Amino acid sequence: MAETRHGRTPLLATQGLGRDFGGLSAVRDVAITLSPGELHAVIGPNGAGKSTLVNLLSGELAPSRGEIRLAGERIETMPGWRRVHLGLGRSYQRTNIFKSLSVLENVRLAAQAVMSEPRSLLRPAGSARQIVAAAEAALARVGLESSGARTAGTLAHGEQRLLEIAMTLASRPKVLLLDEPLAGMGPEEGERIARLLRDLAAEHAILLIEHDMDFVFQVADWMTVMVDGAVLAEGTPETIRANADVQRAYLGGHA
Amino acid sequence: MADNDTPMLPASRAGWLGLVVGALALAALPYLAPSTYYVELGTTALIAAMLALSLQLLVGCTGLVSLGHGAFYGLAAYTVYLVTPANAGLPMWMTLPAAVLVSGAVAAVVGALSLRTKGFFFLMVTLAFGQMIFFVFHDTKLGGGTDGAYLARPLISAFGWELQLPRRQRPIGTYYVALIQLVLMYIGLALLLRSLFGRVLQGIRVNEHRMVALGYDTYRYKLAAFILAGMLAGVAGHMWAMHRGFVNPELVGWHRSAEALLMILLGGLYTLHGPILGALAWVGLGEASQLITERKLLVEGLVILVVVLVLRRGLAGLWTFARRPAEPARPPAGAPSPESGTAEGARHG
Numbered sequence A: 001m002a003e004t005r006h007g008r009t010p011l012l013a014t015q016g017l018g019r020d021f022g023g024l025s026a027v028r029d030v031a032i033t034l035s036p037g038e039l040h041a042v043i044g045p046n047g048a049g050k051s052t053l054v055n056l057l058s059g060e061l062a063p064s065r066g067e068i069r070l071a072g073e074r075i076e077t078m079p080g081w082r083r084v085h086l087g088l089g090r091s092y093q094r095t096n097i098f099k100s101l102s103v104l105e106n107v108r109l110a111a112q113a114v115m116s117e118p119r120s121l122l123r124p125a126g127s128a129r130q131i132v133a134a135a136e137a138a139l140a141r142v143g144l145e146s147s148g149a150r151t152a153g154t155l156a157h158g159e160q161r162l163l164e165i166a167m168t169l170a171s172r173p174k175v176l177l178l179d180e181p182l183a184g185m186g187p188e189e190g191e192r193i194a195r196l197l198r199d200l201a202a203e204h205a206i207l208l209i210e211h212d213m214d215f216v217f218q219v220a221d222w223m224t225v226m227v228d229g230a231v232l233a234e235g236t237p238e239t240i241r242a243n244a245d246v247q248r249a250y251l252g253g254h255a
Numbered sequence B: 001m002a003d004n005d006t007p008m009l010p011a012s013r014a015g016w017l018g019l020v021v022g023a024l025a026l027a028a029l030p031y032l033a034p035s036t037y038y039v040e041l042g043t044t045a046l047i048a049a050m051l052a053l054s055l056q057l058l059v060g061c062t063g064l065v066s067l068g069h070g071a072f073y074g075l076a077a078y079t080v081y082l083v084t085p086a087n088a089g090l091p092m093w094m095t096l097p098a099a100v101l102v103s104g105a106v107a108a109v110v111g112a113l114s115l116r117t118k119g120f121f122f123l124m125v126t127l128a129f130g131q132m133i134f135f136v137f138h139d140t141k142l143g144g145g146t147d148g149a150y151l152a153r154p155l156i157s158a159f160g161w162e163l164q165l166p167r168r169q170r171p172i173g174t175y176y177v178a179l180i181q182l183v184l185m186y187i188g189l190a191l192l193l194r195s196l197f198g199r200v201l202q203g204i205r206v207n208e209h210r211m212v213a214l215g216y217d218t219y220r221y222k223l224a225a226f227i228l229a230g231m232l233a234g235v236a237g238h239m240w241a242m243h244r245g246f247v248n249p250e251l252v253g254w255h256r257s258a259e260a261l262l263m264i265l266l267g268g269l270y271t272l273h274g275p276i277l278g279a280l281a282w283v284g285l286g287e288a289s290q291l292i293t294e295r296k297l298l299v300e301g302l303v304i305l306v307v308v309l310v311l312r313r314g315l316a317g318l319w320t321f322a323r324r325p326a327e328p329a330r331p332p333a334g335a336p337s338p339e340s341g342t343a344e345g346a347r348h349g
Helices: A003-006 A051-059 A079-085 A103-115 A129-142 A158-171 A187-201 A213-219 A237-243 A242-250 B013-032 B035-064 B069-083 B092-114 B119-139 B167-194 B195-212 B218-244 B254-267 B274-292 B296-310 B317-326 B340-347
Strands: A012-021 A024-030 A039-043 A065-070 A088-091 A175-179 A205-209 A223-226 A230-235
Touching: A012 A051, A024 A051, A024 A230, A024 B218, A039 A051, A039 A237, A051 A103, A051 A175, A051 A205, A065 A230, A079 A088, A079 B195, A088 A158, A103 A129, A103 A158, A103 B195, A129 A242, A129 B317, A158 A175, A158 A187, A187 A205, A187 A213, A213 A237, A213 B317, A223 A237, A223 A242, A230 A237, A230 A242, B013 B035, B013 B167, B035 B069, B035 B167, B035 B195, B035 B254, B035 B274, B069 B092, B069 B119, B069 B218, B069 B254, B092 B119, B092 B218, B119 B254, B167 B195, B167 B218, B195 B218, B254 B296
Parallel strands: A039 A205, A039 A223, A088 A175, A175 A205
Antiparallel strands: A012 A024, A012 A065, A223 A230
């Protein structure tokens, strides 16, 4: 898979990306690329700036310097909501859903965001079939199709994580930014999400942040290791596993 | 699925039937009232209900608590005064659009600026704008200054036809004009809540941050809601001018906004009809406490405290409160219903 890496223009690319919080540089001079069909994992110890990186890419934080390109277009000053319409979707490390709404409504809102047109906004939501169908398809994708009528807040933790991903999928993104999708999951649920991710990787470019090393080394096509806000190393899982700096800084006895 | 996903509207046919019965009861009121005084009191209550309902679009539907809403109400009443020549009432089809347009235009400016802030700051900025508008009428001679001014009331007319009533029946005509507008406003807002637009407002109320991440420019939606709410407050303010034939700065002040918020709290934050109940109860309560005591505000305050503490879902919650045990458990067993958190609290309270 890594061969495809340099063959095409990257879907998502950063150059000299940085973000300061006061005197602290949470992200420093980061250059990463994400090609179509690639699953690119970003790993690093706590506080390495991985989540800040995702927030910069998704537009929740404005970069202090550097540039971000999505399909060649500069997006670093674009508001986050607009980036979704260009095909950028993200999920959250801490589950971020509409807990008091139904499961279907959670996903339906996600689909509506990219599918509704201003002049159709006064149509009854229930009669906008295409949107409902897209929402149901996203639910089916993660295996929650039978839970649509339930209140999202009553789902088990693992199901909420799946809903989180279904919401991201419902906006039909080209690029998926997944911030620790396995966070807080048991082994069985984790396996369910792992299978889903492998599945998704066929159609999406995925930037994955994840702590579970066994999982990351299994699924990633390309890896970036971040330490203290900067990129320490990048390469295929094999080269990363063999990299002495990475072993010292992060992997410990794991590799 | 539609009803399940718009919890602010009645979930069952029985609920809708209840609303229809309520509207019919209001329609019968002029025939049951012992004197025109009570018909006029009823009109006052209906106008309060329109104001509270218009504010509910912001508070209950979108999660925006504004303390400047009274300004759009008063502004509409003043607009009627300003466009009406002395001693000659204009037809309602001229005064109503004028009032609504002015309220909407000012709401667009106020909303565009205040919606750049959130939460507490939004509350304070709307309060400041409201007070600015208040002082325009309070400190200038534009609308008769602090004393206010009388105006020739708008005429109930359309397409060249005018409703002519003997003097003693005019309050009844006015009452029905107010009732029709309130019913239309409720229906319009119910349709809005069921629309794609309404779902976005609901999403913003529940989790605005997530809405942005899903790709919504929430500012635009909030601004649209703010302008619409301002225009609907304008309908209420216009009706006030038509009802009383008098305007004064009190109509614009922040007390009016606070009162509308209290009505919502009293009637229930979680339903669209709650504010109507709250407004009717509020006006009725004011009247009743004036009869039995001189300490009107004290009684009102106590009642509100008790209602808010005991009935977390307000007066509108009485219905679901009484009926809840009969409801079949939702699948899977033991899963709480959407608002069971608050209902739970109400039970303990």
